[in-house]
Amino acid sequence: MTDKNIEQLAAEGAVYFIFGATGDLARRKLFPALYSLYREGKLGRSFAIVGLARRPRTDEQFRDDVLESIREFCRYKPEEGGDWREFASRFSYHSLDIGNVEGMRRLNESTLELEKRYEIPGNRLFYLALAPDLFGTVSRNLRDGGMLESKGWHRLVIEKPFGYDYPSAERLNEEIRQVFREDEVFRIDHYLGKEMVQNIEVIRFANQFFEPLWNSNHIANVQITLAETVGVEERGAYYNKSGALRDMVQNHMLQMLTMIAMEPPSRLDPEDIRDEKVKVLRSIRRFASAEDVSRRVVRGQYAEGSAKGKTLPGYRQEESVPPDSTTETFFAARLFVDNFRWAGVPFYVRTGKRLPVKSTEIVIEFKNVPNNVLFARRQDLQPNLLVIRVNPMEGIYIKTNAKKPGNDMTIQPVVMEFCQSCLVGINTPEAYERLIYDAGRGDSTYFTRWDELAAAWQFVDPIAAAWRDRPDELAFYPAGTWGPERASGLLAEDGFRWWPVNGEEEDNVVWVSNSKG
Numbered sequence: 001m002t003d004k005n006i007e008q009l010a011a012e013g014a015v016y017f018i019f020g021a022t023g024d025l026a027r028r029k030l031f032p033a034l035y036s037l038y039r040e041g042k043l044g045r046s047f048a049i050v051g052l053a054r055r056p057r058t059d060e061q062f063r064d065d066v067l068e069s070i071r072e073f074c075r076y077k078p079e080e081g082g083d084w085r086e087f088a089s090r091f092s093y094h095s096l097d098i099g100n101v102e103g104m105r106r107l108n109e110s111t112l113e114l115e116k117r118y119e120i121p122g123n124r125l126f127y128l129a130l131a132p133d134l135f136g137t138v139s140r141n142l143r144d145g146g147m148l149e150s151k152g153w154h155r156l157v158i159e160k161p162f163g164y165d166y167p168s169a170e171r172l173n174e175e176i177r178q179v180f181r182e183d184e185v186f187r188i189d190h191y192l193g194k195e196m197v198q199n200i201e202v203i204r205f206a207n208q209f210f211e212p213l214w215n216s217n218h219i220a221n222v223q224i225t226l227a228e229t230v231g232v233e234e235r236g237a238y239y240n241k242s243g244a245l246r247d248m249v250q251n252h253m254l255q256m257l258t259m260i261a262m263e264p265p266s267r268l269d270p271e272d273i274r275d276e277k278v279k280v281l282r283s284i285r286r287f288a289s290a291e292d293v294s295r296r297v298v299r300g301q302y303a304e305g306s307a308k309g310k311t312l313p314g315y316r317q318e319e320s321v322p323p324d325s326t327t328e329t330f331f332a333a334r335l336f337v338d339n340f341r342w343a344g345v346p347f348y349v350r351t352g353k354r355l356p357v358k359s360t361e362i363v364i365e366f367k368n369v370p371n372n373v374l375f376a377r378r379q380d381l382q383p384n385l386l387v388i389r390v391n392p393m394e395g396i397y398i399k400t401n402a403k404k405p406g407n408d409m410t411i412q413p414v415v416m417e418f419c420q421s422c423l424v425g426i427n428t429p430e431a432y433e434r435l436i437y438d439a440g441r442g443d444s445t446y447f448t449r450w451d452e453l454a455a456a457w458q459f460v461d462p463i464a465a466a467w468r469d470r471p472d473e474l475a476f477y478p479a480g481t482w483g484p485e486r487a488s489g490l491l492a493e494d495g496f497r498w499w500p501v502n503g504e505e506e507d508n509v510v511w512v513s514n515s516k517g
């Protein structure tokens with residue numbers, strides 16, 4: 001699709017239906033994102049937003065809820081510019097049990113009136129902020145209730161988790177496919193909406209610096225860390241069935257890996273980009289056996305610990321978690337992408353809850369200069385690094401070696417950082433903003449296609465199966481630490497180590513950054 005087409009589609013406007021409008025996701029992410037888009041004129045020429053859930057609410061009560069959520073979570077404040085009343089007037093609430101087809105018919109009638117009033121040409125975007133077991137029912141009832149008969153386009157935006165394993169994901173996909181075409185389905189992975197994840201394409205494909213080096217001849221290893229300080233909070237009912245593998249690895253971690261590893265697409269077209277990503281997912285070396293999983297994967301659960309002088313409960317002591325749970329809250333692994341470009345390069349991935357910092361970073365560690373007669377044996381020589389800081393700090397830095405000023409030939413590692421989120425005036429859009437905007441204009445680049453999702457589940461399922469047979473291999477780590485010791489062992493076995501994340505400085509490194517005055 002050309003830029004011009006995309007802009008025209010965005011300009012047409014649509015009715016945005018938020019199913020699950022009284023829920024947590026709508027409150028914390030979706031309403032604020034819609035308001036930011038409104039403030040930036042990105043909801044199209046004309047729009048209306050309909051919130052749906054079972055509990056009764058008047059339009060006025062609903063608008064008050066929305067206002068509260070925007071005040072709390074949005075990067076734009078209704079009091080500081082913009083026309084809040086105009087925005088609020090486009091919001092309405094419809095009480096509906098999505099199992100009820102008659103209710104859907106009534107929704108269609110009121111939607112036709114809305115479309116007439118605001119001159120919206122029948123474009124309808126259905127955002128399902130609902131439990132996944134309702135996705136199939138909603139899809140069927142949207143069709144049976146006549147909601148898909150309007151003249152414009154129809155798009156279904158679906159939240160994660162998309163299934164629990166490959167068979168359940170396939171069943172779910174089949175239910176949706178009975179009603180929607182693949183190009184009408186937008187499966188959210190909010191990491192793909194993050195500014196720095198999207199920036200990977202530019203860093204890789206618009207810099208002659210990096211592209212020639214982006215392969216196993218020059219890269220020693222890749223490290224992807226997604227660390228969180230939070231515990232399971234009140235989400236135990238969901239998380240205890242999911243664990244880090246399904247909650248983070250199957251989606252966000254593998255998506256970041258594919259962005260780093262994929263071949264350049266022939267065009268910047270959603271299908272071309274996603275074709276390349278699928279190839280990576282299919283090239284990730286499968287685990288051959290339970291022993292292979294034990295060798296290459298570390299599985300942990302946080303025990304009681306502390307952070308900032310505060311005692312933190314262990315996972316099993318959390319209120320919403322069974323006291324004998326064997327669910328993993330930490331995952332680390334050594335993965336390989338078995339293709340020409342990446343042969344033999346380890347990709348170390350780790351994610352966990354109750355780690356010391358909140359930080360998502362991708363480190364590319366380069367090989368040392370070959371046969372460097374001058375410096376190869378120097379203790380002070382460090383490998384070059386390229387670090388992409390995804391979240392919450394956004395930016396990029398490179399670590400190089402330089403001569404320390406003085407009479408001796410002492411080597412000094414120097415970091416040069418561009419801290420994007422430190423720039424005054426930068427008000428980075430939230431991932432959900434970008435994704436709702438893209439869905440509104442029909443750009444599916446940063447959504448997961450079914451074959452990507454299928455490949456990710458097919459990779460992850462054997463790990464879960466191996467764990468079922470070996471529950472004793474769960475290792476406990478004190479909350480507030482970097483997970484089980486073995487996570488460092490994974491790298492040490494190959495002669496590597498995890499590089500510090502979150503801008504933690506090491507001794508003897510000169511750090512030049514727009515964040516440090």
Ligand SMILES: NC(=O)C1=CN([C@@H]2O[C@H](COP(=O)(O)OP(=O)(O)OC[C@H]3O[C@@H](n4cnc5c(N)ncnc54)[C@H](OP(=O)(O)O)[C@@H]3O)[C@@H](O)[C@H]2O)C=CC1
Pocket residue numbers: 019020021022023024025026052053054055096097098099128129130131132159160161
């Ligand atoms: N919260 C988050 O941060 C994240 C959530 N997600 C995913 O988003 C989805 C929603 O999550 P979340 O908002 O936390 O869930 P909540 O439990 O907070 O909200 C669920 C919503 O669904 C509505 N609902 C439930 N049953 C029906 C029904 N039969 N008919 C109509 N509406 C119904 C509820 O309203 P009512 O009871 O009034 O009917 C409520 O508005 C899930 O798939 C979750 O995995 C993904 C990433 C992050």
Ligand SMILES: O=C1O[C@H](COP(=O)(O)O)[C@@H](O)[C@H](O)[C@H]1O
Pocket residue numbers: 228247248360391
């Ligand atoms: O999808 C999820 O992501 C969040 C972490 O997202 P981030 O944008 O804050 O890094 C995680 O806490 C949650 O368990 C998971 O479901």
